[in-house]
Amino acid sequence: MSPLRPGATIGILGGGQLGRMMATAAAQLGFDVLIYSPEDDPPAGRVATGAFQADWDDAEALSEFARACDVVTLEFENVPVASVEVIEAAGKRVLPGAKSLSVSQDRLTEKTFLNAHGIATAPFREIEAASDIPAALESLGGKGVLKTRREGYDGKGQAWVHDPAEAESAWQKIGAVPAILEGAIAFACEISVLVARSQTGATISWAPPRNEHENGILARSTVPSGLARAIEDEARRKAMHLADALGHIGVLALEFFVLPDGTLLANEFAPRVHNSGHWTPEACQTGQFEQHIRCVAGWPLGDTHRLFDAEMLNLIGEAGYVDPAKLGKNDVLTLYGKREARPGRKMGHITRRLAPRKD
Ligand SMILES: Nc1ncnc2c1ncn2[C@@H]1O[C@H](COP(=O)(O)OP(=O)(O)O)[C@@H](O)[C@H]1O
Ligand SMILES: [Mg+2]
CATH class of the missing domain: 3.40.50.20 (Rossmann fold)
Structure with a gap:
C-alpha cells in the first residue's frame, strides 16, 4: 500500500x-x-x-x-x-490482518501456534467438560488455572483449581464453556514485549517492562525490568519472530512469565497496542500508539529508543478520580474520559518519569 x-x-x-x-x-x-x-x-x-x-x-x-x-x-x-x-x-x-486475529481469539489456537513457532508456553490441556479436569490437573502437577478459550481479559473467565474436587465449581465459575487448563507457573516476574511490524515487514521492539498484576489486572509496569540484557533480548527476538510468523502489521504485545532461572514462557499475546506499553509515549522516542498508526498508514517505523526510566500505574475504579493537585512534577496523567468508575474498570494511568536513562 x-x-x-x-x-x-x-x-x-x-x-x-x-x-x-x-x-x-x-x-x-x-x-x-x-x-x-x-x-x-x-x-x-x-x-x-x-x-x-x-x-x-x-x-x-x-x-x-x-x-x-x-x-x-x-x-x-x-x-x-x-x-x-x-x-x-x-x-x-x-490491519493487523486476519491471521493475528484468528490465532489470538482462542487460547488453544494461540498457545498451539506459539509452540509450533518455537515459543514455549506453560503446559496446557484442552478442556471440553468438567469431567476432563481431574486427569488434566494430575498431569499438570496438581495445580492449574482454568481459562475460557475465548473472550477472557483482565483475569475474567479464569478459575484456579487446586484439587480434583474443585473441577465442577471451577467449570461453572468460567461459565461452562470450552476452556484450557494451564499448569501453575511459579514465576519470578512477568514481562511483556511490545513489537511493531511495518507494511514492508520491518520489525522493532521496545525495552520490555516488568508487569505486576493485582486481582488479574495489570497494576504497574516498570522499565528497566531489572532482568539481564540476554533475557530481555531473547524475549524481544521471540516477539519479533511471532510478528513475522503472523504476517502482523502494527503493534503486538507478547506477555511472558520469567522463571527464577531466567527461562521465558510465553503467556499470551494481544494483536494490538497494550496496557503494558502505556509508558512508551512519555518515555521513548516513539510511543506505541504513534507507531501503530505509522504501520497502518504504511509509514516507516519510528525509533523506539528509551529516554527515561519509568513506571506506569493504572488507575482502576475509584482511583480514576485522581486529584490533579497530588501529581508529582514528573507524573504524566492520562484519563480515558469514562463517564463512571466501576470496580475493576480501567479509568486512566499515570506514567512517572523516574530518571533520564543512564546506560
Ligand atoms: N499459568 C499461570 N500460572 C501463574 N499465574 C498465571 C497463570 N496464568 C495466568 N496467571 C496470572 O494471571 C494474569 C492474567 O492471566 P492472562 O492469561 O494473561 O489472562 P488475561 O487475558 O486476563 O490477561 C497473568 O498475567 C498472571 O499474573
Ligand atoms: Mg494477560
Whole structure:
C-alpha cells in the first residue's frame, strides 16, 4: 500500500481507551479517525472525527464504515472475523490482518501456534467438560488455572483449581464453556514485549517492562525490568519472530512469565497496542500508539529508543478520580474520559518519569 497522506481517514474497530489513544496519535499525524463501536458514547468517539454506533453483525453499517475509511484497524481483538470480512469485501484493508486475529481469539489456537513457532508456553490441556479436569490437573502437577478459550481479559473467565474436587465449581465459575487448563507457573516476574511490524515487514521492539498484576489486572509496569540484557533480548527476538510468523502489521504485545532461572514462557499475546506499553509515549522516542498508526498508514517505523526510566500505574475504579493537585512534577496523567468508575474498570494511568536513562 502506498503511504497514506495527511487528511486520509483511519477507521478503528472498538471505542475504548486504546482506540482513544490511537485516535489522538493519528490526529497528531494529520489523519482523520472514525470509530466503530456497539457502545453508545464510547471514550474513543469523543476524540475522533466521527463515530458509528452499530453491532458487529450489522453488515450494512460495516460496509458504510468501510466506504468512509481509507484503511481500518482495531483496538479490540475480539472483533468477529466475519465483521472483518465484510469490511474487506467492501474493498478496505483491516490491519493487523486476519491471521493475528484468528490465532489470538482462542487460547488453544494461540498457545498451539506459539509452540509450533518455537515459543514455549506453560503446559496446557484442552478442556471440553468438567469431567476432563481431574486427569488434566494430575498431569499438570496438581495445580492449574482454568481459562475460557475465548473472550477472557483482565483475569475474567479464569478459575484456579487446586484439587480434583474443585473441577465442577471451577467449570461453572468460567461459565461452562470450552476452556484450557494451564499448569501453575511459579514465576519470578512477568514481562511483556511490545513489537511493531511495518507494511514492508520491518520489525522493532521496545525495552520490555516488568508487569505486576493485582486481582488479574495489570497494576504497574516498570522499565528497566531489572532482568539481564540476554533475557530481555531473547524475549524481544521471540516477539519479533511471532510478528513475522503472523504476517502482523502494527503493534503486538507478547506477555511472558520469567522463571527464577531466567527461562521465558510465553503467556499470551494481544494483536494490538497494550496496557503494558502505556509508558512508551512519555518515555521513548516513539510511543506505541504513534507507531501503530505509522504501520497502518504504511509509514516507516519510528525509533523506539528509551529516554527515561519509568513506571506506569493504572488507575482502576475509584482511583480514576485522581486529584490533579497530588501529581508529582514528573507524573504524566492520562484519563480515558469514562463517564463512571466501576470496580475493576480501567479509568486512566499515570506514567512517572523516574530518571533520564543512564546506560
Ligand atoms: N499459568 C499461570 N500460572 C501463574 N499465574 C498465571 C497463570 N496464568 C495466568 N496467571 C496470572 O494471571 C494474569 C492474567 O492471566 P492472562 O492469561 O494473561 O489472562 P488475561 O487475558 O486476563 O490477561 C497473568 O498475567 C498472571 O499474573
Ligand atoms: Mg494477560
